[in-house]
Amino acid sequence: MNPTRLPIIPLGRDAASRLLPFVFGLMTFLAGLALAGVVALSGASEQIGKPEVDRLTVEVQPDQSGDTDARTQLVIAHLTRDPAVAEATAISDDEVAALLQPWLSRDTLPGDLAMPRLIDVRLKSGATPNLAALSEAFATLGPGIKIDDPRTWLDRLGSFGRSLAVVAGIIMALIAAALGVMAVVNTRMALAVHREVVELLHLMGAKDSFIARLFQMQALKVGLIGGALGAAIAAATLYGIGQAVHRLDATIFLDVALKAPGYAVLAALPVATGLIAALTSRVTVLRALKRMP
């Protein structure tokens, strides 16, 4: 007797089925990239969402009176009266020029350019200044006095990052749905191709679950193989991007290089791919068999 156990239904031998692992692989690859996006953006949002900022800046723009220094001193006086403020110091013109140097070289900076005066405000630890009251007080000193609180735009940036993470999550869900649809289409094709064998098994008394298991195990196998392929390529891609970003030291980019937990989730993607394929295949077969007498 031949010891080799042959598959009861020769699934996966037609041309369309042979391509399926690559389609699943591509989808898992895209899901891996979306996952990296979710992880990176969530991490960045979390980081941004908890700013430990103990400084703010007040900008005093020159006005027609030309006495910017006097207005600056009045602003400092208002600031130091706020109990949250530890220290308020006017930044010198030289320091302002140094800040502008990366954009406008010192040589091209015209000497009579009216530059705003900046006040560096250091806050007491954990204290929050009454910005509304300060803004109101500054308004009495004339136009062009602005408080630049980094926490405001950091909050907005954090919110934007969280929104992007949600979008990346939705993309992952869509990829999962597309994967399920592919599994359904492929299972229906396989049911049509192997209709006679399925009917024969049904007439021999095979339970629906027995027949469904044949399809679902094949779908699981294809999902795992395709998923492993896609996840491996995604891991290599993300590692490569991470290394490139690291070499650039470009902190402006989000750190898309996955850390160990991210790689663990990436490693779970083939399992998820396999399970989605197996489950949808099973449901498709069971629904088709219900139409048989």
Place this chain on the structure above:
Amino acid sequence: MIRQRTPASAPTLSSAFIRFESVGLRYGLGPEVLHDLNFAIEPGEFRYVLGPSGVGKTTLLRLLYLSLRPSRGLITMFGHELATTPRADLAALRRRIGVVFQDFRLLDHLTVVENVALPLRIAGASEAEIRQHVPELLGWVGLTDQMNARPPTLSGGQKQRVAIARAVITKPDLLLADEPTGNIDSALGLRLLRLFEELNKVGTTVVIATHNEALVTQRPHSIMRLSGGTLEELAAVAA
């Protein structure tokens, strides 16, 4: 010689193993191809369904192996009224039926052994049981040397015997055969019929659909003649 035994409209139905009552069948919205079938088959019987090609013998067998549901009437199989039997329970009833299809329906991608083992796998038999029973049965039908062959390489007669082995491997309560002698010479046909008779002797109820009256005369058993979509029950005596 064939003589009428009982009128088709008045079968003994009370203790029937298989019972058809006023059964009619139509495909879709077409005309009825079978109408007013009334008969009962008792355990251990050997019956022929006799009639010319195209008269509906295969359709009647399909009703018997639960491939079709009747358009009207009641069918009882193994004490279960099919109209009220939950779909999930029909699989267990089908496992009590062995079928030798007219076109054999062997799976070309499987070996002879795997084809014959299929009903055992469906029934959940262990590998040890399969390894014990399948070669034994293949020896009985004379196919020991073809165990690892695939159906496309077999002759018509060999395929027929594989189909029979597959149909009887689970020792079914009911064996149905659709034109089992249709593709083979008369000598081999007689040998196959003897094989069916041996199975019948050990308790399997056998129903054979055939158009071959000569064969029926040579191996006489109860006969149901199908004509014009209706059935008359006859009894046969030895020639």
